[in-house]
Amino acid sequence: MRTSIATVCLSGTLEDRLDAAAGAGFDGVEIFENDLVASVSSPEAIRQRVADLGLRIDLYQPFRDAEGAPPERFATVERRFRAKLDLMARLGADTVLICSSVAPDTVDDDALAAAQLRRLAEMADERGMRIAYEALAWGRFVSTWEHSWEIVRHAEHPALGLCLDSFHVLSRTDAYGKIAGLPGDRIFFLQLADAPRLDMDVLQWSRHHRLFPLQGRLDLAGFTQSVLDAGYRGPLSLEVFNDVFRQADPHRTAVDARRSLIALAGTLTRPAGPSETRPAGSRETRPAGPCETLTPAPALDGIAFVELGVDAETGPELDNLLRALGFAHTGQHRSKAVQLWEQGSARILLNSGAPRPAEGEAAIRAFALESTDPAASARRAAELLAEPLPRRRRQSEADLTAVSAPDGTEIFFCRGDYWLDDFLPTGETRTRETGITAIDHLSLAQPFDRYDEAALFYRSVLGLTDDEAGEFAAPFGLVRTLAVRNANRRVRLALSVPLLRRGDWAPAVPHPQSLTLLTDDLARTAAALETVPIPGNYYDDLDARTDLPPELRDTVRKLGALYDSDEHGQYLQLFTPVLGHRVFIEIVQRIGGYRGYGFANDPVRMAAHRAQRLVSRA
Template sequence: MRRSIATVSLSGTLEEKLSAAAEVGFDGVEIFENDLIASPLAPREIRALAGELGLTIDLYQPFRDFEGVDDTRLAANLRRAEAKFALMVELGVDTLLVCSNATPSAIGDDARSATQLRALAETAEPYGVRVAYEALAWGSHVSTYGHSWRIVEAADHPSLGVCLDSFHILSRDDDPAGIRDIPAEKIFFLQLADAPRMDMNVLQWSRHHRCFPGQGGFDLTAFTDHVIAAGYRGPLSLEVFNDVFRASDPDRTAADALRSLSALEDAVARTREAPEQGGGAASPDAGNASVRLKRLPDLVPAEGLGFVEVAADDPASARTRAVLSALGFAHTRDHRSKPVELWEHGRTRILLNSADPRLGHTWSGDAAVTALGVDVADPEQVAARAERLSAPALSRRRDPSEARLRAVAAPDGTAVFLCPPGSAGGADWTEDFSAPAVDHRREGAPTPITGIDHIGLHQPFDHFDEASLFYQALFGLSPSENTDLASPDGLVRSRVLTRPGPEPGPRIALNVSVLGRGPQADAAGGAQHIALACDDIVAVARAMAAAGEPPIRVSDNYYDDLAARTGLSPARCELMRGLGLLYDSDGAGEFLHLYSPLLDGRLFFEVVQRIDGYEGYGAVNTHVRMAAHRAERRAEHRAERGA
């Protein structure tokens, strides 16, 4: 199906918005009236520009507060509409979006509204324009799609139909199944938007918090399937009001938008094909050849993390080596052509990169996670899927004899390497690490580390939802609900992506400073960390202390409160106090974790022990960690000033 986007979804001038939409591959646009009014180009020039860019103009919007008015206001509204119809002819667009009246003076009389909308359609007909009537979720009297359809049906004019907007329907928890009963020829337009579930005024929710499909809490796959089952064959169009998108690079936002539509269209196609693959009941027209939904290459689930790469320049690299050694890692080998060290603990691998700029990674100079090695069964298919999802491939300097690892760039610049089967067992990319290791405290004391539990990646303020969709669409990871964490430097929002099922695959926690306060707030949010799993955290803590790299100190107040609010024995609380361990439980299992000091003000390690199926991440303790790291950072700054 054709793909379109409303210009209100992008930042910039109208000309910049059209260029961004065309560059990533959209077929058409909805022109938002404010964008046209602010443009120095005449309507015919905008039409010509869109044509040069390969875009159709699919909708002009919005026309507000037309129906449910007295006769005097109706006459004025029809004059206003006729001017818009003439403009639309110049613009080359044949469909006008008319919103249900949302003014306090609107008259709640369906017969009157039907008569007035018929008059509007009759006025539009000579101009070759259609009128798509949309029920606003906050409309004074018409706020549901079923109500808007009844009025359109009563008006009974070929130039009048409905516009279906997923936000207006799903934000009211309205059942979209009834869409299937609307005749196909009467569904003039479809607008798609997702949104996080929020308990707030629906108008404010709509104007500020919409997002692209897959980034919120609505089931847009089922919604879109209902519309297609009704016979709709027009464009899939995005209309997203979002404060972040309005301030972001329009090219990035357009790419994110198209990725969301690609993933949605693929999901709908697979839903409709499910019976052929042994699934459930098909949509009534699943075999209709006129339904042309674009499929992506099949999803290849992420199986785990083959490695995590840390970039650290001196002195952070020396501190990173010391902490890795204290955690029981050994520096085993060096890359034969790149300044990268391989640190191993059993089959758990950390790469330490001395930040050679030729590797093509985005790196700020602080110690940070710069690359992930994701284990997948078919890297070539994942790479093909990534290309269709507007995820750019990373070019890499590689000697001919080295492993040919495909890599793509995540929205925050993290390099995501696609590791083939067998690499975890020592084949493929690990063979590139053939140089003898330079001795950097090579052997750590034995510790019961068992693997990588999860990764915490800080996201730039305007990439949070984009990154979430990237990992969902590319690897089949599912997002948790957002968790807001109170940092001493401001609110941090966290969302964890995992693979559903008994084997979770990689766990990736995305973190963002809610107010986007810049690098200092970002670091204070503690967004870059590697969490290592173990089966005896007491032994790990003792080994770290013995190696001179003990976990961060946790306040005595924490343990006093822990003793008061839990049934833990005094002896166990004192053991945790002495070792810097934190505790959580979810009613079934328990969670013990500790944190390393900050490395160069940004990166830290976490060690976790999950007991009896605990599935969380110890969020109840995050503010304690943030406060401890902040105190550590301030102490270092005071020492530097004193020096």
């Protein structure tokens, strides 16, 4: 299945964008007119560059305000269209997108619109070109795919077909099913964009908030399947207007973009029908089957270990902290400066051998996931463009397959404890029980402009599903959170980002990562360590807004814990100071099946961390 991307999705000069598209493995591009107009390269030079990069120009777009023009204006439309056909010939493009008119003088007359489009199709046909006509969701009179299809059918010209755009369709309706009944060869082009569900003006929604497929909440999988069911065999092409992507590194965005199409294609099936590349007149058919062979995500069953980078400052702090929590330093890596610490089923590696991370860089360097098929997990990750990590395997060391997440975190896949053989026993045993039973979840702070990329990566590569999502007012700005989890909730990741890139005012690292440990006895755990004090105001408010049994209320206040509840149960949280300004450890107890993450308490936690830092400085 061919993949394509509109240049408007990416940032930089037109050349930057083409390079990025090719680098990410796209087969083709849509040339967006404004990007070409601003380019210093001639159409011929762009054609050459596209060819050199192994790309193809799948579409030239958009041509506006064509159909429904008052007859006296139509001569101007023809002149303008002829100029664009000349340009397309120079570019080597053979399909042009005409989007439905928005001009105030547009005439509401389908017969006129059809006749005019037919005339333009004749002009295109003479040049061996064709027109894909698209209904903009905010078109003056034509704003639904059904209406655009009526006009195309009425115009009845072989060089005139439909362009379907998932955003324009799904922003207006969920009833797209009839698309499957269209004659597939009259769908000339398919543009894909996802979006969050926003209740706002559709033009502004479209211009600023589009996302790549599976990053938003539109039903991209169902929609795309309908178009394939109709018999469409052209490229899956992305057309995403997004404020963040427009200013981000285009190479990175292009990889994110193509990952979204690979993940989407993995959900699609190709109906039985004529094969894709057939000589004219051939009637060869293929059986129905998956569209692309994407390795299914193997089931996961827990976080085998978390690796923290430590340095001269944080190493001793973490040593003390882990010991207080009842962890024992049970193993030392055979060849690396890595310590294994264990308590309950929680395993933490402290790596002091890695280069000291830069300011603001992640402290959680890596984590390992229990997979029912580690090789398949790694294969799926690679298929989804996760960067494979070089295996630095020495003789007698476990062969852990690993990939790198976009945020730099390394993800290992393992099955069972064979990797423990890499560690020489220190002889220390876990004696001091403090209630810690397991790793509950990891909180991976992301830069403001990588929220959607990170969410798609963790969802698609690891096969995780969305859990709790939220937005809250932290002391230094709004923060968005999204938790993703596996089926049995033993793998949980919480992603969080500031809503905007912060100004100089906010603390340099306002948003550290955290490792959350599960305890079955918070009181016992709390007795073992010094946690960050929670202000009395919090408890006064908690007492005012909840009606906890007196015993629980006293416990929460006495322990200095944060409290949350959901329909399943209750949640108590404690946390340590931020170590080295980059990571803290949270201890939680889940009572009666509570499923959340206590996100609503994050502002209080952040303010408490801030206050403690100010105190420790003073």
